[in-house]
Amino acid sequence: MTSFPRRRAINLAVAIAVAIVLAALLTFPFRSLSNSDAQAVVPYIPERLHPVTIKTPAGIGTLRTEQRDIHGNPVGVACSTCHADSGDRPLIERSAELTVFHTDLKFAHGQLSCSSCHNPDDRDLLRLADGQKIAFVDTMQLCAQCHGTQHRSYENGAHGGMVGYWDLSKGGRERNDCVACHDPHQPAYPQVMPAPPPRDRFFNVKGH
Amino acid sequence: MSTPTDKKTEANGVTRRTAVKALGATLGAAAFAKAMAPLKSWTSELSVDEFLQKHYRELTPEAMQEVLRRLEQNTLEQYGAEVTIEDLPPIEGVQFGYALNLSVCTGCRKCAEACHKENNHDRATNNSYIRVLEMEQGSMDMERGTAAYDHAVPAPGKFYMPVQCHQCDNAPCVDVCPVQATWKEKDGVVVVDYNWCIGCRYCEAACPYHARRFNWKKPEIPAEEINPVQAYLANRIRPKGVVEKCHFCLHRTRKGKLPACLEACPTGARVFGNLLDPKSEIRWVLENKRVYVLKEELGLRPRFFYFFD
Structure with missing residues (x-):
């Protein structure tokens, strides 16, 4: 007779334990859900009201001179000024063959020859691998033929310097093109002296 | 407990208790003076307003504006530069x-x-x-x-x-x-x-x-x-x-x-x-x-x- 209340007590204890476990199981996902609810704000996706412009170096496609025009801009000479009658002369293909003009040109860009990029029929234009003529300002297309990875990164905003706004609804952005940073004849980024180091007292020793 | 020496001191009118009191009072006064010492370095650069300023997140918009104007004024006085100081909240939907x-x-x-x-x-x-x-x-x-x-x-x-x-x-x-x-x-x-x-x-x-x-x-x-x-x-x-x-x-x-x-x-x-x-x-x-x-x-x-x- 005495076992009946004890069994009831055990049953009750088991029921309570099950209830606690169930409650814990139920509240746990709800809690994490309510957390993510609190963070689930509507993403701000700005309208592209302002342009992304690509900066091309001034005077591209001309030979720089020491002269400046009335506005102070450097005066360049069009390539065709000299390269007009190439017809009967053999085409120079390597910088080492240059003996009279462009002799200060250093070339370190793989195994390319001059006419890989320059159009021998019209020196004021460049030439893609498929023969298509392009203007000097469109040089990015030419670089992209080989440097696809860099071009893809550039297209997605992950290569090349820029200034302006991340939020194009508030202002525009100006980006560098390839030749703003890379000299096409020796495209490796040059060594530079860095800006001065911090003069904190901890920095006078090796390590930081 | 009392010894002949104690009795002698008592006779002079200075008990041990008085001496301890005097010592305590001196130490107390010194500690108080030390605790108040930062007041001596209270300069015009630390105004009462700045000292009593609330935490950023407890400032009302009006109080915030007062703080910003005060900071602009301080910059002008201490650095001789006219600056604009804003309080910019985060943009919704931006991480x-x-x-x-x-x-x-x-x-x-x-x-x-x-x-x-x-x-x-x-x-x-x-x-x-x-x-x-x-x-x-x-x-x-x-x-x-x-x-x-x-x-x-x-x-x-x-x-x-x-x-x-x-x-x-x-x-x-x-x-x-x-x-x-x-x-x-x-x-x-x-x-x-x-x-x-x-x-x-x-x-x-x-x-x-x-x-x-x-x-x-x-x-x-x-x-x-x-x-x-x-x-x-x-x-x-x-x-x-x-x-x-x-x-x-x-x-x-x-x-x-x-x-x-x-x-x-x-x-x-x-x-x-x-x-x-x-x-x-x-x-x-x-x-x-x-x-x-x-x-x-x-x-x-x-x-x-x-x-x-």
Whole structure:
């Protein structure tokens, strides 16, 4: 007779334990859900009201001179000024063959020859691998033929310097093109002296 | 208990009890004087208003405006520069993220230099929120990097890793602050209320990225070099004795601009944007590049990422 209340007590204890476990199981996902609810704000996706412009170096496609025009801009000479009658002369293909003009040109860009990029029929234009003529300002297309990875990164905003706004609804952005940073004849980024180091007292020793 | 000597002293009218009382009173008076001593250094630079100013998050908009005008006035008086200090709230739906391409960084320190100017750092120490570490190729151990290099870069066999505040989601610097002078904002930026900071430097010790700086002295900047576009939680000139840190240039980025360090980078190693916008540049990098989280094992969930081409 005495076992009946004890069994009831055990049953009750088991029921309570099950209830606690169930409650814990139920509240746990709800809690994490309510957390993510609190963070689930509507993403701000700005309208592209302002342009992304690509900066091309001034005077591209001309030979720089020491002269400046009335506005102070450097005066360049069009390539065709000299390269007009190439017809009967053999085409120079390597910088080492240059003996009279462009002799200060250093070339370190793989195994390319001059006419890989320059159009021998019209020196004021460049030439893609498929023969298509392009203007000097469109040089990015030419670089992209080989440097696809860099071009893809550039297209997605992950290569090349820029200034302006991340939020194009508030202002525009100006980006560098390839030749703003890379000299096409020796495209490796040059060594530079860095800006001065911090003069904190901890920095006078090796390590930081 | 009483001895002949005691009786003799009593006879002179000075009991031990009186002597102890006198000693106690002297010590008490000295302690009081010492405790009040900071009042002697109370100068015009620390106004009563500033002393009684509430925590940033308890200020009403009107009180905030008063604080901003007072700070502008202080800058004019102490530095001779007319500046505008704003209080810029986070933008809804924006979570800032930053990524840096270790494959192209050349270690030129242009980012650190831009930070120095943009954020009105002390000129004498050449302080900056960015520390560019020169690292041995083959190692990612930041403790073995050196920030003091001064030779042409990039040097052979080295790579360069600029380190700044990672704006961690589980920020240890925020956890250790005893007065809640530093906290994480809705857009993910960890900020400091320079007027609430007590300068204990716990946060500086807690940060595994060495991203916090302490103002050992009052920053000195010539008036003409001061960046006049300032914000309360950002680049306003910090007082002596408080901690400061990178705030993702929130005085620029909360207005839609790119951070100063990104604009200064000549190699385009830096990518900044809204992590919540699936079409942002930062999202493209995180989804398509090989991304590395510095000291990921600490589980701090930074907002700053390194990547490789």
